[in-house]
Amino acid sequence: MARPTSKDVAHAAGVSQAAVSLVLGDKWRGRVSERTAQRVRATARELGYRPNLAARSLRLGTTRTALLVVPALTHDFFARVYTGAARIATTHDFGVVLYPSPEGIGPAKDPFASARTALDGVIASSMAAEALTAIRGADLPLVMLDSDPTDPTPAAHVNVDLADGMRQATEHLLTLGHRHFLHLAADVDSWTFHVRARALAETLSTTPDATARTAPAPLAVHEARAAAEHALTAPGPRPTAVICDDDIIAAGACKAARRLGLHIPHDLSITGFDDLTLATAVDPELTTIRLPAEHVGERGMEALLAVLDGRTPAHDPLPVELVVRDSTAPPPP
Amino acid sequence: MARPTSKDVAHAAGVSQAAVSLVLGDKWRGRVSERTAQRVRATARELGYRPNLAARSLRLGTTRTALLVVPALTHDFFARVYTGAARIATTHDFGVVLYPSPEGIGPAKDPFASARTALDGVIASSMAAEALTAIRGADLPLVMLDSDPTDPTPAAHVNVDLADGMRQATEHLLTLGHRHFLHLAADVDSWTFHVRARALAETLSTTPDATARTAPAPLAVHEARAAAEHALTAPGPRPTAVICDDDIIAAGACKAARRLGLHIPHDLSITGFDDLTLATAVDPELTTIRLPAEHVGERGMEALLAVLDGRTPAHDPLPVELVVRDSTAPPPP
DNA sequence: ACACCGAGGTTTTACGTATAACGTCTGCCG
């Protein structure tokens, strides 16, 4: 038999469709007798009834579904953001649908077509640039992750204290004695990375003899390795510490150092950012800045629920943490 | 204004709702004049009309949406499977919704509740064990990835020639001269890994003096490192080659070797499986078996579309490839 | 005696879409 509807259940239980809807929707107190409710529930289970979600959301005008827009699935920061968002969502009978930025997928880059369902709101990383224009035009409640908090377009912002993270990383290296830095900056035009650059510059400005160069690097190990190798062999004094915008870039920098015969951390210190699983998979394990990824996801979902509820979400930035491992040491004498 | 409906468009364009539906659904040949069609399309664009997907799928009884069930998002094999599946899907006006196995997400482990939309079919990895029981009970078209092809429950299977992969890895090491092996087997009860174990045993059985031990290892770098360290320090002759069920385990094995003061590949050879991005992010880069991940996704989606279409999908296994890098060498003398 | 009420339901309606079934008008053939 085809999938049973509430009408089928009603018929089998000898009641009206409305009664089924009331019972299964838990709105039957004082409207349906306990005995009838039992019978309806039993019949529904027996027939394997599952409500038609399309019909339900058509009726209710809501889907209790959020879209989570991320730049890439392989970047496990976002996998963790998803986990956090999904945890909060499920406790509020909400769903989360992922929209990974569609590199190489094909022509249909429409996040909404991809979601295949109506949406109640969107949570988006500022790194998923191409998807954002479509999203902004859809006047859905939008929560931005790590984007410029002064931008008034989104309904809410969730920010991590990235500036503090970059400051901590830099001061860690300054304290170790480093003065000549190379900043491998992610070649992505996103606020996340602009903040890092600014915080780095500000922190170094307090130490008169500190110098820094900057080189762009892609967010992929081998491409970052090439960029790092190029930057490290450029003319002029060689930096003693490399500050990377992301652990992926740092992993590339490590590979570059090894190819140049530099020992880490003895000859060259390297810091990452994000504390991905990659950070402890490579050798040496990376000194990095740990971001509360799951917490970001939780906050994002909470913020969206608050907005949908007419409340004002929290907006204080989440704290970060310096994790010192084996990729940093005092500079060579 | 609230989101416009087809009725709003119809009113604004001075036609009936049916005409709007015909024009926008591209079914207007000989039913609506070219001029009216133009006007309707212009009005729809002007109002920013987007069809209500809930209403559409209620009417049509289909959602053109597949659920892709994967064990974990961080495992980039599945990120690539998704990419392939999504590519095929978009060219057929289909959507793909991801359901990552819900470790740590919370109580609601129902894949269908999570999808928040009706589904036309499911593509599932055999590794997502907990989700599978729910899926099998839902009598939706099911395509299994890397599961036992003799299992008649799924409507279709997509298989990679894993046995051949394991055979190639093993023969590579045999050719290099290795005779004492350690097999770090993923501690997941899935066909994917059973096949590897069987193929390894069969391949070794052709070489009389080859010996192998097996130790289980979790699919996470540090846990695998611990397992590898334990297995490598066990009493008895030390193996000269470690065959891992997955690159993640191999990365852990590399870490273990380093802690034991063993140089790779000089003192110990290690092979991975899958050719994840991790395989070339670690040092030394891993000799591994490359699986056609995107192709698996494409095949999976094609198979599902075929099943929905009443056709019989292809079922020959996809070929794999040995990639020799820096983690394997002849055994020490 | 009668209005009133609550328990225990049922009937009806609306959500937005796609499409089958049904007009209407114009031109044209027999």
Add this chain to the structure above:
DNA sequence: CGGCAGACGTTATACGTAAAACCTCGGTGT
């Protein structure tokens, strides 16, 4: 001149659900 076939639409309906509005009937307070 009758009718008939496109061309160009419109009207009506169904999809499955949730919930508002309505009905019936046995008590109950006054």
